[in-house]
Amino acid sequence: MATSGADKPNIRQVAQLAGVSHMTVSRVLNDYPHIKEATRRRVMEVIEELDYRPNMAARALATQKSRRIGVVVESAVEFGPTSTLRAVEFAARASGYAVSSIALRDGDEITPQEAVDNLTAQGIDALCVVAPRSSSVAALRKISISIPVLVVKPDKDPTFLTVSVDQQEGTKLAVDHLVSLGHRDILHLAGPLDWLDARARERAFHARAKAWGIRERPIVVGDWTADFAYDFAMGIRSIPEYTAVFVANDEMAVGLVHGLHDRGISVPDDLSVIGFDDVPLAAHVLPPLTTVRQNFHALGVSAVDMLRAAIEEREIPRVTRIPAELVVRSSTTAPRETGS
Missing domain, CATH: 3.40.50.2300 (Response regulator)
Known part of the structure; x- marks a missing residue:
């Protein structure tokens, strides 16, 4: 069924074609919880067939909701x-x-x-x-x-x-991955600890490190930026004792990898790096970044x-x-x- 001319389909036409009342159509549109699934599906099929678009202003007046x-x-x-x-x-x-x-x-x-x-x-x-x-x-x-x-x-x-x-589960996945590879000395490059997610990842890191019985080093607190992590890497005098770094976000992880490369420290042969977020570029940096996807x-x-x-x-x-x-x-x- 299709409308002709300038006429737009209305809720009563939807109801007539679907074989239900206009109130039922309204309830389907407003996701009323007690509608039979078959009825809901039939109404939605008619709405699509007619290309019906509900009047949002009228709906707001009727429901007192914007x-x-x-x-x-x-x-x-x-x-x-x-x-x-x-x-x-x-x-x-x-x-x-x-x-x-x-x-x-x-x-x-x-x-x-x-x-x-x-x-x-x-x-x-x-x-x-x-x-x-x-x-x-x-x-x-x-x-x-x-x-x-x-x-x-x-x-x-x-x-x-x-x-x-x-955040806790994501951090657990990161630490467990490094431990499964054999790492027992892991540094955490954290985000700003007034950020709730950074604090949650930092706490989860310490809890998981303690659970595994691996060495807990003092964390390094960053500012989320690649520049901070790059500068940190450039300050490393030689290949560090720790063998992996869990970085609180991908942007810092990318900066860290860049700085390590410029210092002649190979990722991952000398130092494994894992990030957090899975930003779009994480798969395309060199080496492609292991990370936790949100x-x-x-x-x-x-x-x-x-x-x-x-x-x-x-x-x-x-x-x-x-x-x-x-x-x-x-x-x-x-x-x-x-x-x-």
């Missing part, structure tokens, strides 16, 4: 926060929600309070906060917010909904599912940690022989 999620994202120039924002936007659109976002950057005059006020003034139904620093979460607690709030952070929180890629798509879907459940006063999904994945490439191998 179907809009606000996102405050800090340090949006970094790979993790940027990827999380894109994933939330994609998942929201797929669910029929729009997204309004505000990025907070170092040196900006806008405060977290002003960012939240700006978004709530737009009538958002829920707020997602990608705030990687502990100080940002502390500031958020001081703001009175009357809508559901989800914070992307590695630990559960008594105040907010939370979801994240499992599934940002699944993170965005989970965040939006949780917020929608809160908006629609349904049971909140229990999945709050997204599994990480080890990606083995060429920057890790068995350790050099002692004394070589």
Whole structure:
């Protein structure tokens, strides 16, 4: 069935062709939980056949919901926060929600309070906060917010909904991989420890090193940048005693490999290097980087599912940690022989 002329298909035409009431069509469009799967499928097939597009303004008036999620994202120039924002936007659109976002950057005059006020003034139904620093979460607690709030952070929180890629499991995968190759002396090049993910990876590294009974060296605290790791590598006088480095993100790992190369230290023959994130270039540096992949798509879907459940006063999904994945490439191998 197709419409002709300038007429656009409406909800009653969908209902008539699907053999259901217009209220049932409305419930399918709003993901009402108690619709039979066969009915839902039939309605969606008709919607696709007619190329029906629901009137979002009318839906908002009917439900008293704007179907809009606000996102405050800090340090949006970094790979993790940027990827999380894109994933939330994609998942929201797929669910029929729009997204309004505000990025907070170092040196900006806008405060977290002003960012939240700006978004709530737009009538958002829920707020997602990608705030990687502990100080940002502390500031958020001081703001009175009357809508559901989800914070992307590695630990559960008594105040907010939370979801994240499992940082502890990702770190465990990295350390276990190095140990399986035979490494027993591993250095951790950490991210800034006021970042919640960096702190989670640092703690998990120490816990896993202790569990394996391997040597625990003092960590090196970086700033996420390749330049920092390059400079660190250039300061190494000779091949170090440790045989592997677990680096808290791929950008620093790439800088480290570059610096080691310029110092005449071979990766992985002299020193194995493993990163975290699996940025697009990780597979194309030399040597291709072994790393831990974060599934940002699944993170965005989970965040939006949780917020929608809160908006629609349904049971909140229990999945709050997204599994990480080890990606083995060429920057890790068995350790050099002692004394070589």
